[in-house]
Amino acid sequence: MADAYIIDAARTPRGIGKQGKGALTEFHPGRLLAKVFEQIGERNNLKTEEIDDVVVACSSQIGKQGSCVGRMAALDAGWSDKACGMTLDRFCGSGITSVNIAAANLMSGMDDLCVAGGVEMMSYTPTVPRADKNRTVDGSNLHLRNLHAQPHQGICADMIATLEGFSREEVDALAVESQKRADYAIKNGHFDKSLITVTNDDGSVALDREEFPRPGTTLESLAGLDTVFDKFMGVPIDETGETFDQLVKRAYPDLNINHVHHAGNSSGVVDGAAALIMSSKDYASAQGWKPRARVRAIATVGGSPTLMLNEPVPAARKVLERAGMTTNDIDLFEVNEAFSVVAAKFIRDLALDPAIVNVNGGAMALGHPIGATGSILIGTALDELERRDLNTALITMCTGGGMAPAIIIERV
Secondary structure, three states: OOOOEEEEEEEOOOEEOOOOOOOOOOOOHHHHHHHHHHHHHHHOOOOHHHOOEEEEEOOOOOHHHOOOHHHHHHHHOOOOOOOOEEEEOEOEOHHHHHHHHHHHHHHOOOOOEEEEEEEEEOOOHHHOOOOOOOOOOOOOOHHHHHHOOOOOHHHHHHHHHHHHOOOHHHHHHHHHHHHHHHHHHHHOOOOOOOEOOEEOOOOOEEEOOOOOOOOOOOHHHHHOOOOOHHHHOOOEOOOOOOEHHHHHHHHOOOOOOOOOOOOOOEOOOEEEEEEEEEEOHHHHHHHOOOOOEEEEEEEEEEOOOOOOOOOHHHHHHHHHHHHOOOHHHOOEEEEOOOEHHHHHHHHHHOOOOHHHEOOOOOHHHHOOOHHHHHHHHHHHHHHHHHHHOOOEEEEEOOEOOOEEEEEEEEEO
């Protein structure tokens, strides 16, 4: 099997994903991604006519984010029309999956040069009219719903916290730590290597810093926030009139949920985009590139679509087994903080030292631009390996429908 190398990684800052509040909200999603393509291409003298494929993740492929935003962004960046493109959706896990697919193509020997990444404009997608007003991942497929009840992800997070015995104080403490780590990382330039400045087309600066973090967050301030997802329980899912609490009762008729998640310990709603240049060993050598890392192993797992968020742990175990490694062989871990309980369970179940998990904070502090997050995390982990002179990182995240992709990268 051939090696798949990561040559470089770049991303936008994450902008607040609400119309009228965020600095990126006026960008077309394809244009925002094109900004990353332009800068990562320029700084690597990328021969875009030689790109075998551009593999892009985007979860809400509707309206401006539809029409294969990956291909369109490559064209918008001025890249050669010979650079093919595709767009994929694995819910929150899309941005790791795009990298994994590019890696698999390179490792198979079928491709020599790929660009992977993702984009999500969360400020845009809530404004898109949806005729069915569907609020669940099953797409109002009633036959599927009878097989697998799939509540809102936030309700799933509270279900897991209840079943696993995580308290409000525990999940809040992890959220405060995420804010502290992110604040320290920002102030000390830990993100600078991958971060691009997003400019408007007239050259003025649109955003050059993370816009979402709230560094003043404390346990006391979080304790004053109302939980959110208990308020979802009686909300109709779609035109059937069925509510989320009825959906939960289908699978867990006797479960009394202890709702512990709120805006402060859940992932933030933001806009963002990311890209990685990936190549074979021979192609990198021919270009005079010095690869930054190689992909050691990739994996994806599926599990309960009802609880939905529990698969990062089995995904980590599967990718470790494929690599012939154990958790002791991994220097840094990144697990997306979709909700605090996801990271808390990951640390507990794998018996990890919290000091090497999400060392620069996570989505509770920085936000979660769904299709882009996985690619952002891979770049963040690589930057941090280099900064600390360490070797290996494992990156994983939960997704809707009860899945999780994972990847292990190793510095070259």
